[in-house]
Amino acid sequence: MHDMHAGQRCLHTFTQLLPVSGCVFYRIAGQLEPHDFLLQQMRADMHQRYLTQFRQVDPLQPRNCQRTGHSVVPLRMGMNAQDEAANRRYDDFLRGYGVVDVVEVLAFEQGRPIAGISLLRGAELGLFAPHELGQLQALQGMFELAVSARPSRPESASLTEREWQVAQLLRDGCSNKEIARQLDVGLPTVKTHLINLFRKLEVGNRTELVTSLFL
CATH class of the missing domain: 3.30.450.40 (GAF domain)
Structure with missing residues (x-):
């Protein structure tokens, strides 16, 4: 914040x-x-x-x-x-x-x-x-x-450009299907990005992910 x-x-x-x-x-x-x-x-x-x-x-x-x-x-x-x-x-x-x-x-x-x-x-x-x-x-x-x-967030610096895009769309309330359409990728690709985001940020769900990066 x-x-x-x-x-x-x-x-x-x-x-x-x-x-x-x-x-x-x-x-x-x-x-x-x-x-x-x-x-x-x-x-x-x-x-x-x-x-x-x-x-x-x-x-x-x-x-x-x-x-x-x-x-x-x-x-x-x-x-x-x-x-x-x-x-x-x-x-x-x-x-x-x-x-x-x-x-x-x-x-x-x-x-x-x-x-x-x-x-x-x-x-x-x-x-x-x-x-x-x-x-x-x-x-x-x-x-x-x-x-x-x-305050620094060293964990966020390791995110790729596409992972940042996925995270920003999550923050905006987009569903997996909406993210796939916005980024012109398949649903499995979106799910892979989410798994990587959860792992890198050590969070268990979408709400925790958004809170960790943007709040």
Whole structure:
């Protein structure tokens, strides 16, 4: 719960100082995979499509941002490090929802990214200006302090990206059939993921699993 409270405070601070069309706070697992998303002013259907279809072509996913050597990474910088075909696909996705610019702000602990904030802008707000990127750089230190003191959950860092997706759908109340449909996998695969989650988190049922990861 500490993480979500910290995330809410950081989102509030960022959006009070800079106008945005939507934003997302998330934690970053040991394999540099984002999880525990907290959405603000952002369409849930856009986020779901991102997770299931476009995450892998996101030039601002944590591993790509880390390669830039920067803690505040605008969309254009991320795209410069990715191939053109992936950039076109991702740009089409963003523009389908009216998004014209994105900036990623990462918080680090001992050189590893541990949390991030995505700030999105629609056409009504336009691109982030250079002086606004400077403001975000100043806020990044506050963001890092806010999330670095969070209690660690070493058991969660060992989860795979697909296990996080299953856990998040469980948190949202999805049945096994709904999870299978959302992730486009078979029911036996869902059951295998659940068995692995129960084993890794040392829990006995779905409620304990959700409580262990998200509460």
